[in-house]
Amino acid sequence: MPITTDDVDAAATRIAGVVRPVALLPADRPDRWFAAEHLQHTGTFKARGAANLVAAHLAAGTLPDAGVVIASGGNAGLACAWSAARHGVPATVFVPETAPAVKVDRLRGYGARVVQVGTEYAHAAEAAAEHVAASGALASHAYDHPLIAAGAGTLLTEVLATTPGGVDTVVVAVGGGGLLAGVATVAAAAGVRVVAVEPVGCQAFAAALTAGRPVDVPVRSVAADSLGARRVTPLALAAAAAADVVPVLVDDDAVVAARLHLWEEHRLAVEHAAAAAVAALATGGYRPAQGERVVTILCGANTDPATLAPNAPGMPG
Template sequence: MELPSPADVRAAAEAVRPYVRRTPLLRTEVDGRPLLLKLEHLQRSGSFKLRGATNALLAGDRPSTVVTASGGNHGLGVATAAVALGVPATVFVPTSAPAGKVRRIEALGATLVRHGETYAEAAAAALEAASGPGVRHLHAYDAPAVVAGQGTVAVEVLAEAPEVDAIVVAAGGGGLAAGTSLASDGRTTVTVEPERCRAVHDALAAGEPVDVAIDSVAASALGATRIGRVPFGVLSTGRLAPVAPVLVGDAEILAARDRLWEDFRLAVEPAAAAGFAAWLAGLVPGRLPCLVLCGANTDWAPQP
């Protein structure tokens, strides 16, 4: 199995530069403790997923069509990259995909197919549909070029704030976590997942990928039932950087999301608040961590 390298992440940073935003890094403190917030929810397409999708589509020969499956954010990333590169896109989503994400995918001109109740069912249908010459199947997280592209978030963080000693990311199938680990230059990667949506945590605990049940307010973004083989290969070795898996509850995630709004007027989806929830709970190691606010593709209002 081919695994991406730190050099692949550096190459991806150069490749995607014309197509992605260099998102802001906010230095602040909360409750008297310093931290940095990487405002990746301000990325084009509304999440970091544009980075991996763009890098994967730029790799090799340009496909005539790209087919993918998504809970929403990856589909938006692929659809946005496909428009920029002039490639038709078909996105399979489960029937549980949030209406706001589905609406935005269709608005970008991608062909949208609703299939199955879970991401896994949509992914199986997408793989079956991706046949024929010139058709590229693009996995949401289990592909070396996608992982390398996601790691460009951390490249930007460390270029601007090399004193950071931990990078905190929400984890689903593990693509962002693996890319971050590759780019971290020895710093700890903290993976944060909901207690009932924990593919990365349980795989690292078991020493192999395992199937998990999904039931979380953040499931549309973090709802992988199994870590990808490529991300697991990167994260499980620990040869490049330490990985600290953390779990938080849904109530903590929603409270953290609302606090990001109240304190900073940052509107993010639940998955993007998972890292902040872990930090508020004292579960994040390091004196100066950077929390990646990974996405904002949701329609919500904070509680009054």
């Protein structure tokens, strides 16, 4: 069942005063802005959905003593661990063995129990499901959950309320589609176009559009730690069907170049997922019309700043 703007409004009420309001920054041209959600608690928009989920279950008295469990490439786990820690709730986070060390260290810093398994998000998800069945803990999800998606949608609600002159188009990177589901729900009601950007090597949303349903896709991209879901959530497809959504694919070289540009020209240190959204405009994958007011969401910043130098170790050559 798709989420609604009422779900997003309820999420906004629950997380008011808990998450940081989004900051808007001028981009490279007039009528273009960056939504600096990489400055959010835990470094990504994921804090919104996690705060909404925990608050909703606490209010309903449905949060078990075993706490909350999530599988994550890192960012959703950080948000879950942060939200749980605020309320003294136990959190167990399953991540792939390939999750960046900076994310794993921060998970442990929030007090979460971290279990590393497999090489992809899907492997961690399977292990987390087994743990939930055995422990009775509350299952959260990195993206495929209505409370998570509704929380993410509050980001665009804030953007629409604060962008000077209004918004015609919002550009957002897509992994599993939780952010897209929330953003597209709000955008449809506001008459705002959504540009949904994926790396060529992680195109779960584009593949689902072609197939007419979520399908498994290969995962291989420099942004796979954040955008490497094998399949998109049905929530995103449902929201996209009711909105003006333009899918765009970008290659890894463009993502890397956009990330370096954000650092060199704006001193914004973001992860590759955030740079993917910027790459859509930089490459012409999406070309705004004259005067079109565009906001690009910088979704996360959980990255190693050492990799921002050109030709740094670990950068594609």
